Amino acid sequence: MSNKRGPMGHGGRMSGEKAKDFKGAMKKIIKYISRYKFRLILMLIFAVAGTVFNIVGPKILGKATTELFNGLVAKISGTGGIDFGRIGEILAFLMCLYAVSAVCSFVQGMIMTGISNDVGYSLRKEISGKMNRLPLKYYESRPYGEILSRITNDIDTLQMGLNQSITQLITSVTMLIGVFVMMLSINVWMTVVALLILPVSMLIIGKVMKRSQKYFQAQQRYLGEVNGQVEEIYSGHNVVKVFNKEKDVTETFEQTNQKLYESAWRSQFFSGMMMPIMQFVGNIGYVMVALLGGFLSIKGIIEVGDIQSFFQYIRNFTQPIQQIAQVSNMLQSSAAASERVFEFLEEEEEDQLAEHPVSIQGLEGNVEFDHVSFGYDPDQIIIHDFSAKVRSGQKIAIVGPTGAGKTTMVKLLMRFYDVNSGSIRVDGHDLREFNRSELREMFGMVLQDTWLYNGTIMENIRYGRLDATDEEVIAAAKAAHAHRFIMTQPEGYNTVLNEETSNISQGQKQLLTIARAILADNRILILDEATSSVDTRTEVQIQKAMDNLMKGRTSFVIAHRLSTIRDSDLILVMKDGDIIEQGNHEELLAKKGFYANLYNSQFEKVS
Numbered sequence: 001m002s003n004k005r006g007p008m009g010h011g012g013r014m015s016g017e018k019a020k021d022f023k024g025a026m027k028k029i030i031k032y033i034s035r036y037k038f039r040l041i042l043m044l045i046f047a048v049a050g051t052v053f054n055i056v057g058p059k060i061l062g063k064a065t066t067e068l069f070n071g072l073v074a075k076i077s078g079t080g081g082i083d084f085g086r087i088g089e090i091l092a093f094l095m096c097l098y099a100v101s102a103v104c105s106f107v108q109g110m111i112m113t114g115i116s117n118d119v120g121y122s123l124r125k126e127i128s129g130k131m132n133r134l135p136l137k138y139y140e141s142r143p144y145g146e147i148l149s150r151i152t153n154d155i156d157t158l159q160m161g162l163n164q165s166i167t168q169l170i171t172s173v174t175m176l177i178g179v180f181v182m183m184l185s186i187n188v189w190m191t192v193v194a195l196l197i198l199p200v201s202m203l204i205i206g207k208v209m210k211r212s213q214k215y216f217q218a219q220q221r222y223l224g225e226v227n228g229q230v231e232e233i234y235s236g237h238n239v240v241k242v243f244n245k246e247k248d249v250t251e252t253f254e255q256t257n258q259k260l261y262e263s264a265w266r267s268q269f270f271s272g273m274m275m276p277i278m279q280f281v282g283n284i285g286y287v288m289v290a291l292l293g294g295f296l297s298i299k300g301i302i303e304v305g306d307i308q309s310f311f312q313y314i315r316n317f318t319q320p321i322q323q324i325a326q327v328s329n330m331l332q333s334s335a336a337a338s339e340r341v342f343e344f345l346e347e348e349e350e351d352q353l354a355e356h357p358v359s360i361q362g363l364e365g366n367v368e369f370d371h372v373s374f375g376y377d378p379d380q381i382i383i384h385d386f387s388a389k390v391r392s393g394q395k396i397a398i399v400g401p402t403g404a405g406k407t408t409m410v411k412l413l414m415r416f417y418d419v420n421s422g423s424i425r426v427d428g429h430d431l432r433e434f435n436r437s438e439l440r441e442m443f444g445m446v447l448q449d450t451w452l453y454n455g456t457i458m459e460n461i462r463y464g465r466l467d468a469t470d471e472e473v474i475a476a477a478k479a480a481h482a483h484r485f486i487m488t489q490p491e492g493y494n495t496v497l498n499e500e501t502s503n504i505s506q507g508q509k510q511l512l513t514i515a516r517a518i519l520a521d522n523r524i525l526i527l528d529e530a531t532s533s534v535d536t537r538t539e540v541q542i543q544k545a546m547d548n549l550m551k552g553r554t555s556f557v558i559a560h561r562l563s564t565i566r567d568s569d570l571i572l573v574m575k576d577g578d579i580i581e582q583g584n585h586e587e588l589l590a591k592k593g594f595y596a597n598l599y600n601s602q603f604e605k606v607s
Helices: 015-077 084-133 136-140 144-186 188-195 197-235 237-242 246-298 304-345 406-413 436-441 457-462 470-479 483-487 506-520 536-550 585-591 594-601
Strands: 367-374 383-390 395-399 421-426 443-446 524-528 554-558 570-575 578-583
Touching: 015 084, 015 144, 015 304, 084 144, 084 304, 144 188, 144 197, 144 304, 188 197, 188 246, 188 304, 197 237, 197 246, 197 304, 237 246, 246 304, 367 406, 383 406, 383 421, 383 570, 383 578, 395 406, 406 524, 406 554, 436 443, 443 506, 457 470, 457 506, 470 483, 470 506, 570 585, 570 594, 578 585, 578 594, 585 594
Parallel strands: 395 554, 395 570, 443 524, 524 554
Antiparallel strands: 367 383, 367 421, 570 578
16 A cells, blocks of 8 residues: 555554554543543443442451451360351351342443443544535545444444553552552551562553553554445446456455454464453562461461451452553553544534525525636646626536536536635635535536445435425426336335345436436536436436526536537537636537537437
């Protein structure tokens, strides 16, 4: 792959920025979930309470052990016996304590699950709204699968990480502090020995986190690239097969998949090695405490039950450290995922609302291009000085060779992009004076690339006007000459189009999109090669329907088949981003210029 991305993601971030990226991502997560402040506080209370009850348990159990040990010694020495009643009371109290702890843990788990699900729901909702506010250039510069990966995989990773890591982190920290206090209450010297493992543990966690964060970030990035390639190859699998490119696309996919495998393997390797290392360090501390505890017991400094309690506490002391190490890996994965999610949410949006918006009510559809200059890259202008006046109700054809800027002019008219200089006006009002959503209500559009969704034929046509009746939908289909083929389908208008709409032909798809535009009944129509996928006879029929539809409406028709635009009121001939000729069909033929050569070349007889 020839991109210039570094190992840390887009733009090749330097390794010195890793900690900054992690902290920044965590700050964004904390800021986002702070909206659930009340439930977080409630969850914190139950988590701490449940953990505290668990912490007290070994101390109480130690009393029962001491009671049993002293009873055995008294029985052996003949001075007394075992007080089973007292031991039973202690154990009953302990069982109640653990039961309350379990209830607290259950409640805090329910609360945290609710919070994480709400976070996932809110993020998906925000991303869904964000997608509608992003400029078209964002989608034209990125693979669809990579964007979808942010909405699915990254949010799932973040949601799962929140659900597992926050409660684990709270209980681990509480356990660590509580156990430390209980250990001090038993014996200071044994506690000091136990604490010797802390610096070693922290050093290991810090080293592993520092090395593993880049692999977690790379894993999420390559996962997005894999999804992008799969989506791209799957949607174009027919073309891949036609050109026998199966081997090439497989090799490209395997290269990206290998990078995903390597980054995932490394991240999971570091994640997996954390636990056994921490267990080893914990066991060393356990042995040291056991030796010291035995020595102190022989000296009569502490009770046997205290040693038993301390053994449990030392095990509980190392366990939260291991859990914190495990949580750190989940947090890194969540941070890497959240970085991609929030990066999407922070993308620059196109202006949706004008400061003093002009209403579209009562507009007639007069359009004026006034010295329009535009380039997708400001340094590479492709439309240099475009000027034209279009009166309401006129049919305007835009013709020219491939790359002349015809479709770009339509994108500017729809305000998918804003002009670099000059202006486009509708009834004297600059397009930038309209709210984008209202502006686009004026336009009906039929593109060469059809778009239909998984639903019935009736629903796909009604997409043009959601409040249309069934009769109006059928009338639009008849006007587009789609009614006949629809009725040949198994369920007629209720036939469900599959996800790829492969159960109807390309020409039939085009007819449905034309019916949708007819139903929308907009003031200005844009037809970008609208009849390119239908046969010649159907094209003639659709052209008649379009002529009736376009009466009284301003229409822009982009066509390569010049026979379809001979009756246009005005033909704009574009080349290299400029209008080089304009006039009606007869006037342009009489000039014997570029248009005449273009038109005649389509009807020359092969000698």
